[in-house]
Amino acid sequence: MPCTLFIADLHLSTGRPDITAAFLRFMEEEAVNAEALYVLGDLFEFSIGDDEPSELNRQVASAFRACSEQGTPVYFIHGNRDFMVGRRFAREAGMTLLPEHRVIDLYGKPALIMHGDTLCIDDAGYQRYRRITRWAWLQWLFLRLPLKFRLDIADGIRGKSAQSKQDKVMQVMDVNPAEVARQLRLNEVDLLIHGHTHRPAIHDLTIGDRPARRIVLGDWYTQGSVLAVTPQGMALQSRAFEEQS
Template identity: 35%
Template structure:
């Protein structure tokens, strides 16, 4: 007899690239390894999970639901088989995920940020890039590519042109990231506290920065807790929340439980 569903799971920044499996297998923390870990993770949480929240950048790139390659089939099928609600936020790498993908995976796409209820707690969830307001250049680009007009124009291009542009964007992003300070690419503390106050919550869960940790912030309603999820290209810290509260766990440790 299986265990009753008692835990809510939060993950982010998997940056899955299953189409590269054959090219990178055996090369350390390769995309192939990450994909296999994700499939094992889904199998494991099926025993006690009551909901899964994917807080952005499930994929390292997504150029449209119509561009899903056969290599993504295992991921899509595994999500669809999961017998619990799945909620999805866009990341900065996969913000073109849309309703076709959601239909195939039985996932529900949420606005960023979103307020949810977890174990009688009110929680704000976000991918997290919205809070990196010191990186003005990034926020300007984000505002442009999230507009419906840009989205429509990009998706109306040929597949070949989309692939070319996506590769160009990725190379440009790598160059810009290498030239920016670590502090600029982290969240802005004032943005965090003002966002928490604006939504009248004292718990926030997000990803994006790849700096997993538990933070405390002084807000109007007292002390707020901010949980930051990890990148699966590194330790892959996830958040498991049951009746005893939230716990940040490295994915490899979780898979050995």
């Protein structure tokens, strides 16, 4: 049966080999049989540029490349952690970079896909940080810093991000309902798929007088999270991690 898969928020890092193993198994056993795979951001815990010479990056790129070469196209939308993934990595991985918001056709039904951080407009501090880090000239300068400096900067940002999350109420970090409705109306769709909030769920909504649906992908901290869409319907599924010996 035709099937399209969506994942997000894996936060792959060298410190979590269990997540990497689950991802690689998913790619080898499931993604290769799909009609398409969409990665909706935060694939990596942090990206400092395509020139990072890590074994993890090579493993991930190789897994995507093998998938695409076997006939499953791979599409990628940047998240708030991996927005420095660029064209070089995309070429090596055989994947297609998409803009931050994209409407796709899911078996005859239009769907808006995104990472989801742009929906969290109540978090003014984060939205300000997001705008600054997307400045092209700032990214250009960052990529010309020595690799060690970039790694140190990334470690510092991770620490500040963790502290910031502890200091904020959960409502501020979640999506703004009015912004969700605005994006659905703006893009003339009644289906939205995103990640970022780490709150997997299927939300049935009413936008004006029309029913709509918002599907939130889960993170991969304790188990895998996959949205599987077929012509008959869609299911938000979990994937257990294998026991590490």
